[in-house]
Amino acid sequence: MSVGILSLIILALAVAGFFLGRSRALQSVQGDPRKLHSLPVYYGQTVFLFTAVPALLLMAAWLVVQPLVIDARIVGQLGPEVAADPSAATLAMEDVQRIASGLDALQAAAGLSNDEMRKMRADLSDIRGRMADVGVALGAEVNPKIFEMAKDFRDMQRGGALMMTLAVLLAAVAGFVWSVLRIKADFRARNVSETFVRWVLIVSAGVAILTTVGIVMSLATETIRFFSIYPASEFFFGLTWNPQFRGGSDLGLIPLLWGTMYITLVSMIVAVPIGIFAAIYTAEYATPRVRSVVKPLIEVIAGIPTVVFGLFALVTVGPFLRDYFAQPLGLGNSGSSVMTAGLVIGILNIPFISSLADDIINAVPQSMRDGSYGLGATKSETIRKVVLPAALPGIVGAILLAASRAIGETMIVTMGAGASAKLDLNPFEAMTTITVKIVGQLTGDLTFDSPETLVAFALGSTLFVITLALNIFALWIVRKYREQYE
Amino acid sequence: MYDTPNSTEASVSQTHIKIAARGVQVHYGEKHALKDVDVDILDKTVTAFIGPSGCGKSTFLRCLNRMNDTVSVARVSGEILLDGEDIYDKRVDPVQLRAKVGMVFQKPNPFPKSIYDNVAYGPRIHGLTKSKAELDEIVETSLKKAALWNEVKDRLQETGTGLSGGQQQRLCIARAVATAPEVLLMDEPCSALDPIATAQVEELIDELRSTFSVVIVTHSMQQAARVSQKTAFFHLGNLVEYDATQTIFTNPKDPRTESYITGRIG
Numbered sequence A: 001m002s003v004g005i006l007s008l009i010i011l012a013l014a015v016a017g018f019f020l021g022r023s024r025a026l027q028s029v030q031g032d033p034r035k036l037h038s039l040p041v042y043y044g045q046t047v048f049l050f051t052a053v054p055a056l057l058l059m060a061a062w063l064v065v066q067p068l069v070i071d072a073r074i075v076g077q078l079g080p081e082v083a084a085d086p087s088a089a090t091l092a093m094e095d096v097q098r099i100a101s102g103l104d105a106l107q108a109a110a111g112l113s114n115d116e117m118r119k120m121r122a123d124l125s126d127i128r129g130r131m132a133d134v135g136v137a138l139g140a141e142v143n144p145k146i147f148e149m150a151k152d153f154r155d156m157q158r159g160g161a162l163m164m165t166l167a168v169l170l171a172a173v174a175g176f177v178w179s180v181l182r183i184k185a186d187f188r189a190r191n192v193s194e195t196f197v198r199w200v201l202i203v204s205a206g207v208a209i210l211t212t213v214g215i216v217m218s219l220a221t222e223t224i225r226f227f228s229i230y231p232a233s234e235f236f237f238g239l240t241w242n243p244q245f246r247g248g249s250d251l252g253l254i255p256l257l258w259g260t261m262y263i264t265l266v267s268m269i270v271a272v273p274i275g276i277f278a279a280i281y282t283a284e285y286a287t288p289r290v291r292s293v294v295k296p297l298i299e300v301i302a303g304i305p306t307v308v309f310g311l312f313a314l315v316t317v318g319p320f321l322r323d324y325f326a327q328p329l330g331l332g333n334s335g336s337s338v339m340t341a342g343l344v345i346g347i348l349n350i351p352f353i354s355s356l357a358d359d360i361i362n363a364v365p366q367s368m369r370d371g372s373y374g375l376g377a378t379k380s381e382t383i384r385k386v387v388l389p390a391a392l393p394g395i396v397g398a399i400l401l402a403a404s405r406a407i408g409e410t411m412i413v414t415m416g417a418g419a420s421a422k423l424d425l426n427p428f429e430a431m432t433t434i435t436v437k438i439v440g441q442l443t444g445d446l447t448f449d450s451p452e453t454l455v456a457f458a459l460g461s462t463l464f465v466i467t468l469a470l471n472i473f474a475l476w477i478v479r480k481y482r483e484q485y486e
Numbered sequence B: 001m002y003d004t005p006n007s008t009e010a011s012v013s014q015t016h017i018k019i020a021a022r023g024v025q026v027h028y029g030e031k032h033a034l035k036d037v038d039v040d041i042l043d044k045t046v047t048a049f050i051g052p053s054g055c056g057k058s059t060f061l062r063c064l065n066r067m068n069d070t071v072s073v074a075r076v077s078g079e080i081l082l083d084g085e086d087i088y089d090k091r092v093d094p095v096q097l098r099a100k101v102g103m104v105f106q107k108p109n110p111f112p113k114s115i116y117d118n119v120a121y122g123p124r125i126h127g128l129t130k131s132k133a134e135l136d137e138i139v140e141t142s143l144k145k146a147a148l149w150n151e152v153k154d155r156l157q158e159t160g161t162g163l164s165g166g167q168q169q170r171l172c173i174a175r176a177v178a179t180a181p182e183v184l185l186m187d188e189p190c191s192a193l194d195p196i197a198t199a200q201v202e203e204l205i206d207e208l209r210s211t212f213s214v215v216i217v218t219h220s221m222q223q224a225a226r227v228s229q230k231t232a233f234f235h236l237g238n239l240v241e242y243d244a245t246q247t248i249f250t251n252p253k254d255p256r257t258e259s260y261i262t263g264r265i266g
């Protein structure tokens, strides 16, 4: 039975449980809901939750664990020397899976029973040819041992799926019966469903946190591996970035960090004043009608994919800056430059800053403005001396968030600033950033055992730490600002 | 509908008319919030506006310094003269007017700046002082007038939002006083305060009378009776009765006023 159908059955059971629970609660008091501890729906809700949630959780857990168990058993059959070598085990596992899915296709196409499938033999039944007929191409003749394992694999999967269906249905029915039976007039259904919902929420939050932890852990492990084969001091203080895939590379962070910071700086010089002025206009000067048009129009920019901005940088901004600024000023003739990428990232960040700053300016209480007007201040005096100072911490927070977006931007840099790691002051020179090099080091056919590929994780960790610090700082400032009006 | 100052109130009858309002009407969009109000507000006098919620007290108060200009749907007609000059005349700059007619709001609204900067705000934007010493002087006298000096003199650089509610409101009064207004408008200045802070502010209002004309909107009839010399009673956008406070509370002429002060409407 497929997972979708199984889920539907459980949900149907839970919905039925809802109505049954509700009517059972009403029955227990001869239809007088005032005698119940809780509203009738809460009794239905407890049955619904106890039927559906544990069963669905069990199913989710099963779906995660079953492949792990089966893989371990198959790898165990390969013998100790293969099992000890992770890459050989992975290769063998891939073979097994490919043949197993070929067998699935073969069974579906030929309408064979499970027993007939079981009887097939690699050396007799021309498996390779028959699989090619159903669209599964195998590179070599099928190894009989692997073929047997593929058949075992299929059996285990089928057995596992059957067991899962049974276990999940059992859990649902058990939850159903137990929660229906305990319904009585004085059963505190409201409190029970409250507690249950709280646990569901806690578990969801836990999943989100665990994911983050997982990401950090995997990043950290690979970073540590990198530093065990490449000296940290050369990474952090090296002034050249020159990876060689044959080995002997210079993997210095400084040129990339410089490019990142330079491009971010240019983008902030563009985005901060324009974004804040736009926010002041929409929040303070625009009439409600104008505001309802202008604000969404500015925010449309935020919905454009960054790769489109990249194209804009590549074909419009880059050549324009080169022809009208870089060449006349004698600052080089590169279409890709820090200026191009910075300018375009700045444009990308304008709506981000203006929309956040607009919200923050709007959150400054009207009573502040009234107080200022009441003392005879003009509108611009009020904005400059009362509204903006009150909003400043929040605006700084918005700016820092925008900066961390600029630091993490990849697409626009690749297309606007190029990919050459350089330490240069000339803003019309092509440079590159950390993110671009992360992508660069991970393109192609890779094994994660050389410093040239592993450096991507070290770069990723560096970026992560920088943006995390910026974000924490920004959130801290924003929170501090909130407290002012408590 | 107003009465000339009662000749038995000697202290009141000698002062001259500071603000004269004639036929003031206010519309908020379709809503006719204030209907044909005539009032003379005297100099160096505390005038109280009383009446049930929504009767237009705040609306009228905000006409007196053109704060209604900041409300886009509000339309004001009629004539309001400050020392004989029409404040709704095109040549009058509302910003200048508000420096002369200061305002204290219902909820204390100190700026998120230091106590000193709060009080110095008005003098700074109007360029009232030539030197830092002069500004210090104004800040000190204003805080003293607002009976706050002793509590804050050692922490003038701390933020004004960190004060207690009553202190914040007195800071707002000091801030208004520092701009050297001629009239001080107060819209329910005590409604967010506890009884002790209220008593302090009331005492303060009585002292301010020596320098300004004070107009106070209040929900509390006891407060009106305690602090004011003249009282105006509003009801459903009309000015029902305007007279010496004593008269309003002991011998009202209009039955609506009587019902209100005896607690039958409101």
Ligand SMILES: Nc1ncnc2c1ncn2[C@@H]1O[C@H](COP(=O)(O)OP(=O)(O)O)[C@@H](O)[C@H]1O
Pocket: B028, B031, B033, B051, B052, B053, B054, B055, B056, B057, B058, B059, B060, B071, B073
């Ligand atoms: N900004 C506004 N927009 C629309 N109607 C308003 C506005 N301010 C006040 N009003 C209306 O005008 C009437 C008088 O209000 P207000 O002067 O605040 O009353 P009071 O201060 O006496 O309680 C009320 O009915 C109120 O709903």
Ligand SMILES: [Mg+2]
Pocket: B057, B058, B059, B187
């Ligand atoms: Mg009011």
